[in-house]
Amino acid sequence: MNITDFISKVEEEFEDIKPNSLSPGDVLQEKFTWDSINALIFLAHVNVEYDVEITAEELIKSVTVQDLYNLVESKVNGKQ
Amino acid sequence: MAIFQVPNINVAGISACVPEDVYHNAEYDWISEKEREILIKTIGVEKKHHAKKGTTTSDLCYVAAEELLTRLKWQREDIDLLIFVSQSRDYIIPATSGLLQERLSLSKSCIAFDISLGCSGYVYGLSVIGSMMKTGAIKKGLLLTGDISTLNTSYRDKSAFPLFGDAGTATAIDLTDNAEPMMFNLQSDGEGYEAIIIPDGGIRNFADKETSFEYHKIGEGIYRNKFNIALDGIKVFNFSLREVKPNVNKLLSEFNMKTDDIDYFIFHQANRLMNETIRKQLKLVPEKVPYSLNDFGNTSSASVPITIVSELSEEIASQELTLLLSGFGVGLSWGSVILKTNRIICPPVIIHKD
Numbered sequence: 360m361n362i363t364d365f366i367s368k369v370e371e372e373f374e375d376i377k378p379n380s381l382s383p384g385d386v387l388q389e390k391f392t393w394d395s396i397n398a399l400i401f402l403a404h405v406n407v408e409y410d411v412e413i414t415a416e417e418l419i420k421s422v423t424v425q426d427l428y429n430l431v432e433s434k435v436n437g438k439q
Numbered sequence: 440m441a442i443f444q445v446p447n448i449n450v451a452g453i454s455a456c457v458p459e460d461v462y463h464n465a466e467y468d469w470i471s472e473k474e475r476e477i478l479i480k481t482i483g484v485e486k487k488h489h490a491k492k493g494t495t496t497s498d499l500c501y502v503a504a505e506e507l508l509t510r511l512k513w514q515r516e517d518i519d520l521l522i523f524v525s526q527s528r529d530y531i532i533p534a535t536s537g538l539l540q541e542r543l544s545l546s547k548s549c550i551a552f553d554i555s556l557g558c559s560g561y562v563y564g565l566s567v568i569g570s571m572m573k574t575g576a577i578k579k580g581l582l583l584t585g586d587i588s589t590l591n592t593s594y595r596d597k598s599a600f601p602l603f604g605d606a607g608t609a610t611a612i613d614l615t616d617n618a619e620p621m622m623f624n625l626q627s628d629g630e631g632y633e634a635i636i637i638p639d640g641g642i643r644n645f646a647d648k649e650t651s652f653e654y655h656k657i658g659e660g661i662y663r664n665k666f667n668i669a670l671d672g673i674k675v676f677n678f679s680l681r682e683v684k685p686n687v688n689k690l691l692s693e694f695n696m697k698t699d700d701i702d703y704f705i706f707h708q709a710n711r712l713m714n715e716t717i718r719k720q721l722k723l724v725p726e727k728v729p730y731s732l733n734d735f736g737n738t739s740s741a742s743v744p745i746t747i748v749s750e751l752s753e754e755i756a757s758q759e760l761t762l763l764l765s766g767f768g769v770g771l772s773w774g775s776v777i778l779k780t781n782r783i784i785c786p787p788v789i790i791h792k793d
Contacts (some may be wrong), residue, residue: 394659395598396474396481399676403716406680415673 360409360435362428369424372404373397383425390424401427409435441625442693445569449618451611452511452784453755455745456503457488457604457735458793462589464601469594470660478601483711487604487736489589494793496525497535499607500583501542502791507609508543510784513579515544520580521551522568524560524740526769527587528553539583550577557635558707558768559625560584560740562776565610565764566623572614582610586739591637593663595654599670602710604736608744611784618779624690625774626682634674635769639665675768679713683767683775684720690763690775698723700761701777703751707766708732708742740766745788752785 366381375391387393398418405411411434421427463486464479479485490499500523508515521543523536536551545551550571556563564582572580585607592599638644639651644665651665663669683706691697698704704727706714711732718728729750731742738745743764747755754760760780767773 392474392477394474395672396477399672399712400481402673402676403680403712407716407719412677412681414677418673 360432362425365428365431366424368408369401369404372400381424383423383428385424386422387424387427405431411435411438442623442690444620444622444694445566445573446620447573447614447616447618448569448621449613449615450778450780450783451613452507453608453610453744453747454503454507454786454789455606455608455741455748456499456506456789456791457606457745458490458494458499459790460489460491461486462489467601469600470597474597478597481710481712482602483714483730483732484601484604484736485733487734488606490587490605491793492590494587494791495529495535496527496585496587496605496607497523497529497539497583498793499605499791500585500609501539501607502789503607504539504543504581504583504609506786506789507611507784510786511611513611516546518545518579518581519549519577520568520571521545521549522554522564522580522582523551524554524556524564524582524584525586526555526557526739527591543581556770556772557586557739558709558742559766559770559772559774561743562623562764562766562774563625563772564740565621565776565778566625566774568612569621572612576614578614580612582612584608584610584744585741588668588737588739591666591668593654593667595660595662596657596667597660598672599663599668602737603668604738606735606738606741606745608741608748610744621776621778622690622694623774623776624686624693626686627770627772629770631674631678631771634671634678634771635668637666637668676713678771679709679767680716680720682773683717683765686773687721687763687765687775690777694777696777701727701763702760704728704763704765705743705746707768708735708737708746709768710737748785749788752787755780755783756785757782
């Protein structure tokens, strides 16, 4: 997996994020409503796309888009 | 692994009943309009039915059962088994099943008992009624399932209030020589008992006038007391996405079946995002996965049968169908069953004027 691909899929998933508007350094809270509902949408997305499970504690620690990517990537690598 | 089959058990009919009051989530003013729009879209619940205070699950099940028995033209004295699956009983004691046995004018030789399960309750209930009827050569039985969940839900809890609806259902089962077996895969994991819980009012935390009724802030937009249902959304979500797919796949492979062999997959109506994710995990086409969430919300152990009644009543009455039913949630408890139906009695959802 790579971060460009990861970002474009996240942009597709969330309606209030426009295509090509996210970059790795963006703070999640500033880009869109990073609340419990959107957290669930994100969990569902990575489950179907990457077959990984993320806990609430892990999500809360993620501040930027890069953090989210690192989290998912570490889970994907952990499976192999 | 609890994978097993029960032969000679036939579903003769299914009915469902909801209270008349309709709650539209568009009215839910505890949260902002924008948040409300996203919430309704994500959980997939536009409206649901709320019971008036004093109406019980057994009232709804009673109406559903009366209608079903009338349509089936079953004699009351022939019914030797009644099982009531619910987590919202009429009284702390006694069990509700006895009240229903009497109210439905069933004989005193009828076995009646309660099972305390929620989301998985319909599938578990089918396994218990099927197994008892087969081993006891009981010819006719009634499985009554459902919950009044809205009474225990805090209005100021955006994680629970918009989700739940009230419903009661009745399923008539008979012992038939040539019926295809029902095939089950049932599982449980009590480690997650706190993921969906009403903490007070049982024996562990007996009702306390000082602490049980006091509201606490749990999170943004979430206030509840100890009699309110508490949902740990992310825990339940992760559990369902982890367990349902392997449970379904194991059941199919154990009996040498493929998803193509199933006409419809009827899942417990948890919420749209969760159910759609499970559908995608299992690579099922939308046409094979009916939803009733939009009109009834999450109705606990009634959600599988009410989906059959509201979405498939004409088809299930006119042709043979192979169904996979799957329930998952509170307990944590989950299970699936594959069964064949042969032109069953399935009247439209009944509205109860309570």
